[in-house]
Amino acid sequence: MKKGVIGGFLILLIGMASIFSCNRKTHGSLQTATTVNSKTSQKKPYLLLISLDGFRWDYLEKYKPPNLDAFVKEGVRSEALIPAYPTKTFPNHFSIVTGMYPDKHGILSNSFYSHDQEKLYDYKNVETATDGKFYKGSPIWLEANKANMVTASYFFVGSEADIQGIHPTYYHTYDSKVKKQERIAQAINWLELPEEKRPHLITMYFADMDNAGHDYGPGNEEKIKEALFELDSHLGQLFKGVAETGLPVNIMIVSDHGMVDLPASNIIPIDSIKNDSLYRTVDNGAMINIYPHKGVDTEALIHSFKRRNEHFEVYTPEDIPGFVNRPKSKDWGAIQLIPDYGYYFLPAKKKELMIQHNIKAIGVHGFEPKNKAMHGIFYAKGPAFKTAFTLPPMAIVHVFPLMCEVLGLPISKNIDGDLEVVKSVLK
Numbered sequence: 001m002k003k004g005v006i007g008g009f010l011i012l013l014i015g016m017a018s019i020f021s022c023n024r025k026t027h028g029s030l031q032t033a034t035t036v037n038s039k040t041s042q043k044k045p046y047l048l049l050i051s052l053d054g055f056r057w058d059y060l061e062k063y064k065p066p067n068l069d070a071f072v073k074e075g076v077r078s079e080a081l082i083p084a085y086p087t088k089t090f091p092n093h094f095s096i097v098t099g100m101y102p103d104k105h106g107i108l109s110n111s112f113y114s115h116d117q118e119k120l121y122d123y124k125n126v127e128t129a130t131d132g133k134f135y136k137g138s139p140i141w142l143e144a145n146k147a148n149m150v151t152a153s154y155f156f157v158g159s160e161a162d163i164q165g166i167h168p169t170y171y172h173t174y175d176s177k178v179k180k181q182e183r184i185a186q187a188i189n190w191l192e193l194p195e196e197k198r199p200h201l202i203t204m205y206f207a208d209m210d211n212a213g214h215d216y217g218p219g220n221e222e223k224i225k226e227a228l229f230e231l232d233s234h235l236g237q238l239f240k241g242v243a244e245t246g247l248p249v250n251i252m253i254v255s256d257h258g259m260v261d262l263p264a265s266n267i268i269p270i271d272s273i274k275n276d277s278l279y280r281t282v283d284n285g286a287m288i289n290i291y292p293h294k295g296v297d298t299e300a301l302i303h304s305f306k307r308r309n310e311h312f313e314v315y316t317p318e319d320i321p322g323f324v325n326r327p328k329s330k331d332w333g334a335i336q337l338i339p340d341y342g343y344y345f346l347p348a349k350k351k352e353l354m355i356q357h358n359i360k361a362i363g364v365h366g367f368e369p370k371n372k373a374m375h376g377i378f379y380a381k382g383p384a385f386k387t388a389f390t391l392p393p394m395a396i397v398h399v400f401p402l403m404c405e406v407l408g409l410p411i412s413k414n415i416d417g418d419l420e421v422v423k424s425v426l427k
Helices: 003-020 059-063 066-073 089-098 140-146 180-191 208-216 221-245 298-306 348-356 396-407 419-425
Strands: 026-028 046-052 076-078 111-114 119-122 151-154 170-172 201-206 249-254 260-262 267-269 279-283 288-292 312-315 335-339 344-346 362-364 378-381 389-391
Touching: 046 089, 046 221, 046 396, 059 066, 059 221, 066 221, 066 249, 066 378, 089 140, 089 396, 111 279, 111 288, 140 151, 140 201, 140 396, 151 180, 180 201, 180 221, 208 221, 208 362, 221 249, 249 396, 267 348, 288 298, 298 312, 298 335, 335 344, 344 348, 389 419, 396 419
Parallel strands: 046 201, 046 249, 076 389, 151 170, 151 201, 267 344
Antiparallel strands: 026 170, 076 378, 111 119, 249 378, 260 362, 279 288, 288 335, 312 335
16 A cells, blocks of 8 residues: 555544544444534534533532532532432433433432333443433434534433434443543544534433442542542543633533432431332332232231331322422332431341441442432533622422523423523522
C-alpha cells in the first residue's frame, strides 16, 4: 500500500476516533435516532445533566468540596431534591428524565414483577434493564430526538434500553470499571464534534457517593469526605474542560436519593419472610413486594404477616403511605412490607458478617421521602440560570420540564412535573 493511501486511511481512523472516542463500548443509536442536528437544533442551547448517585442533600454544606462549592455559589440550587418513593436508584433516575412518578413511568423500584412482561425486572439483569418494553413515558433524549437534536449519554439509567425503539445518538454500555477520567474525556470530545454532529444534550452518571455511602454509612465522615473530594476533583476537571470549549453549556447536577446508617442490629432477615410455595417475594430492602400465587388467600397472608411484629408494617397499595399519588399499577404486588425507619430487610448472612467483622454500620436508602436523610441535590449553572439563587426543596419530577425549557423543547402534557414550580431559577 502506498504511503499516501496509508496516511489517508490513518487520518480517516483518527477522525472516526474523535467522534466516537477510543472507548470500544460506545454505540451509535438505532436507525430511527437523530444523527445530525437540524438547522433549528444547531441554534439551541447545550445541556449537560450530571447524576451523582447517593449524594445526600447536606454533604455540600458539611464538607465544602471546593469545585462543587464554587459551582453552587455561581449558580442556582434547591435546598434539597425530594425523591420519589421508594427512594431507590432506577425509579428516581427515570423520574428525573421523564418528569413522571414511578407508578406512571413503570420502573417501580430497582426490582419488581411485571405482569405485562410476565417476568421479574431486575436492574442488575442486563436483559431486563435494557429492555425498552419495561419503560413508559418519554425520556428527555426521546423528546430531543423528536426535535431532530443529537443526544449523548454516559451510563444514565434507561439510556441503554431501546425505549420506543430509540437510544440516545451516542451511548455506552454500563461498566463500573470505566474510570472517571475516561468519561470526562468523552463528554469533552462530544462537545468538540462538528456542529451538525455535536450533542446538545449529554447525560452522565457517577456512583462514587452511593458506593461510599453503602460501604461505610453516611456517619463515617472520614470515608464520605474522602470519596467526595476525589469525585469533586474530577468534576473540577469536567467543569474546566467544558469551559474551554467556549460553548454556552448549561450544567445541571442532581442526585436520586440520600442515605442513612444501618447498624447490624436493625437488619430484618429476609430469609424469614420468603415462602415460594405461597407467594413471590421481591426484595428492595426498604419495601418488600409480595405477589401471592393464584388461589392463595391474600387476607390470610396479611394477617399472618401482621402477627409477626418484627419492626415492619403490612400494607396494601390502597393504604400504603409515602406516595404523592395513590399507586395504581398491579406490579406493586398485593402486599407491601415496610420496615420501620432505620430498619432494613437483608439476608441473615449479611447481618452475621457485619457482626463477625465488627462493622458498625452500612448505608441504605429506599425509605419514605418524608425522612430528610433520603433527600438529594439539585444544582445548576450556565447562561440560562441566575446566579446565587436558592429554591426551597423541590420534587424530583420538576427537573424534566426545566430541562425541556432550557433546551427549547415542548413540555409533555402527561407528566407529573410542573415548570411553574422551578422556572424562577431561570434568567
